[in-house]
Amino acid sequence: MKRINIPLVGSFGVDSDETILEAGLRASFSFPAACRNGVCERCQGTLLKGSVHIARKDHTIHAGETDSTRVLYCLAHALTDCEISVPDIRAPGELPVHEVTCQITEITPLSDDVSRVMLRLPAGKVPRWHAGQYLELLFPFGDCAFSIANAPSGRDLELHVRYHHENSSSLDVIAALQNDSLVKVRLPGGTRHLAALPERPIWLICGSTGFAPIKAMLEHLRNEHFRLPIHLYWGARTQTDMYLADAAKALDAELPNLKYIPALSEEKRDDFFFGLIHEAVLKDLHTPAEPIFYVGGSPPMAWAVFDALVGAGVPAEHIHSDVYDYAPRAE
Ligand code: FES
Known part of the structure; x- marks a missing residue:
């Protein structure tokens, strides 16, 4: 099986006996297509890397060649792993903008x-x-x-x-x-979302107004009666920075499977973890490969959490934050 990667959208596997369009649709991508036999040109895109074979014409196209900008993916079979672009393609669960x-x-x-x-x-x-x-x-x-x-x-x-x-x-x-x-x-x-509910415990980690998307996710988990364990870590410098503490407490009361740990980094108070948010998370993390993590906050905070989690044995693909897309770490 070869792998098809679509930058910033996702990837899927393709067997030698299926077209790239067929494999993309099988993987639930919203791949633009109509005729599926090379007439309408809706599935047309660019081959960025790799090689494909157009069986009907017995013609091979390599990335970088003149005709690599007009590949009809309903006719194309992958000869290698490929990187492609297709206008208006959407990943599974991705909604129109x-x-x-x-x-x-x-x-x-x-x-x-x-x-x-x-x-x-x-x-x-x-x-x-x-x-x-x-x-x-x-x-x-x-x-x-x-x-x-x-x-x-x-x-x-x-x-x-x-x-x-x-x-x-x-x-x-x-x-x-x-x-x-x-x-x-x-x-x-954004790709950090709950289009589908995960079948594993969820750990939500946020700092400052990074609480906003985490609040939305908690409300959704409550509305969908999610039953697996949920951890919420909300970190701030001082208690007054926790601008919606009552909302967090209310969700804590509504979700019996939620464990809420507020953390302050510059103020010692009863009922708060004292320290940075990733330190609070690591203190509780005994089975690093089990939960899925959603992170909301500034780029420095999100990357500090990422490094701490990966260092503790969490698979990187279990950690989700839009920060990792819009503020990638400098090489
Ligand atoms: S779907 Fe019509 S040309 Fe490919």
Whole structure:
């Protein structure tokens, strides 16, 4: 079996007796296709690496050749592992991206520097998203990504927006939201999500407003009656940085299978782990290969968690965060 990799989308295996399109569809990719016999050209893409054989024409195409930019994957058999690109292809569970204009229905301060912003999607065909995904606010001065902090249902979207006087772009964002009643939004985005519920314990690890997507995932797990063990680790510098501590406690009460460990790195308090969040996680981690991990927070925090988990024996493919895609570690 050969392997087909689609950068930033995913990969699947292909047998020698099937076309790349057939294998992609078998692996549940949304592969654009109609005729499946080389007429409509909907499955056309570029061969980035490797070689394919077009059986009907008894013709072999190698990556980099002139005709490698017009490969019809309904006719192509992989001769080697390949890397391909196909416009509009989506991975299993990946939802179509929409741009819509939302109403800004509420802005509520949750702490000195975090506000809850509620948006309402337009009526009609409401875009779908998976718990844990993000959206982008499309401002004239640039696009800004925020995790969606509520589980998918209905037309309302909850965001946790942090702003600080030392970060002028964060002040531009909150001012733009406060001064308008509508905002253009692109959604959904991100691969850290619960499109399907895992059949293993879930450990959720977050810092600061990284709690937003984790809250959405916990609400979804509650709504779906997920029964396997869940661990929640929320880390902050001080207790006042935990801007929605009551929400975390409420979810803890609603989910009997949830173990909640809040951690403070600069303040010693009863009922809180004292130290960095990955230290709290490692203290409890006795079977590193068993859980699946979802991480929300800044790039330094997410990479520190990644390093600590992998160092403790967690398989890297069990650790999920969009940070690893949008802020890859410098080589
Ligand atoms: S599906 Fe029509 S050309 Fe491939």
